[in-house]
Structures are given as C-alpha cells and as structure tokens.
Amino acid sequence: MPSLLTEAHRQQVQSLLDTCPLVPVIAINKPEHALPLGRALVAGGITILEITLRTPYGLDAIRELRAALPEAWVGAGTVTTIEQYREVDKAGAQFVITPGVTESLLEHATTARAPLLPGVATMSEMLMGYQRGFRHFKFFPAEVSGGVNALKAFAGPFPDVRFCPTGGIKKETAKDYLALDNVVAVGGSWLTPQDAIDAGDWDRVTAIAKESLALLKG
Numbered sequence: 001m002p003s004l005l006t007e008a009h010r011q012q013v014q015s016l017l018d019t020c021p022l023v024p025v026i027a028i029n030k031p032e033h034a035l036p037l038g039r040a041l042v043a044g045g046i047t048i049l050e051i052t053l054r055t056p057y058g059l060d061a062i063r064e065l066r067a068a069l070p071e072a073w074v075g076a077g078t079v080t081t082i083e084q085y086r087e088v089d090k091a092g093a094q095f096v097i098t099p100g101v102t103e104s105l106l107e108h109a110t111t112a113r114a115p116l117l118p119g120v121a122t123m124s125e126m127l128m129g130y131q132r133g134f135r136h137f138k139f140f141p142a143e144v145s146g147g148v149n150a151l152k153a154f155a156g157p158f159p160d161v162r163f164c165p166t167g168g169i170k171k172e173t174a175k176d177y178l179a180l181d182n183v184v185a186v187g188g189s190w191l192t193p194q195d196a197i198d199a200g201d202w203d204r205v206t207a208i209a210k211e212s213l214a215l216l217k218g
C-alpha cells in the first residue's frame, strides 16, 4: 500500500509558495558566489531560493545559506534520486524540487522532513502525484509543454491543483502565468543571469529581482 502525503506537507508547500511569487533557479559554479548571490536576491525582495544540485557546490550552498539567511526559504532543486533527497534533507533544505516524478521519489517524500514540489509535464504524471495526495506541482518545462494554455487545460480535470511553472519563463511573461487561478508562483533562471554572477555584479541581480517583482504589480 503506497503512503500518502500528509495535510501538513501540503500546507508547508502552500505556505512556501505563498511567501514569494518568484522562485529563482540557482546554479552555484563557485562556492564563494553562494552567499553574495543569496543576499542580492533577498535584497531584491526574493524570499525563496532554489539551489540546484546541478553543480557540486549545491549542497554546501544550501548549508551556508540556511545558516546565513534565516529570512529566506532555502531549498534544493534538480533532486533526482532518493540519496540526493536524503542529503539535502540532512543539509537543512526547507523544500525539495524535482524536475520529474518517480514512484520512489513520491514515496520517499511522504516520510521526508523537507516537503516535495514534484515536477510534472503531463496529466499522467500529475495523476501519479495526485493519487499520493500531492496538490502542488512544478510544471516543467513550462513553455515547451504548452505554457499558459496547458495550465488552463489542467484546471478542468484538476481544479484543486496549484502549479509553479518553470522553464522558458522570463520577467516579461511571468505575469501571464500568475494571472491564472491555478498558478501560485513562477520559477526561472532569468533572475540569476550567469554573466552577472561571474562578474560579481550583485547590484544587477538585486535590480533584476526588484524589476521582476514590480512587473507583476504593474
């Protein structure tokens, strides 16, 4: 009998996504970038930081930012195995995001400490998560999987599901997604341009965050 997600887990994900409509997808290529980058995003009004495991520095960055930025929610992205889930849980990640779903990742999430936002692109993947009690999903890769129109279609069979679309979204298009009732937040790497990070241009990172948040209101 598969385990089901608890209401407490569902609420944790909802409260997380309620804190900030934009989720920066962060890849740390140099360990010394983690703290100034985190600080720059927080200074720009971003309070959720998704540190991906795409680089070998992700895990240490999660530990560092958890300790240094108590005002932010620091979580892990690009988690693809249960071993990685365990590691980021131990490192103090406050949430876990996967690019896709497997039965074993969903099963693990029902007993893990950090709540999971599973990635889905199709109705069948959503159904896998839905049957386990998940009501929040990352929609990835959003733009190439149908974007805003796909999300409108998902609302038919899954009216109680909420999404964080990610993949191909830019500051100019984030608003179109957030206008949908079933979208609670939008993720993307546009908030952390690699050239700004390489140049240590933290003011630019803060400015992009502020501009992106302002565009949602305008």
Ligand SMILES: O=C(O)C(=O)C[C@H](O)[C@H](O)COP(=O)(O)O
Pocket: 025, 052, 054, 077, 078, 079, 097, 098, 099, 119, 140, 166, 167, 168, 169, 187, 188, 189, 190
């Ligand atoms: O690494 C992962 O776990 C992912 O799921 C991929 C990222 O979320 C996207 O690559 C971000 O998309 P862009 O904003 O188009 O760069």
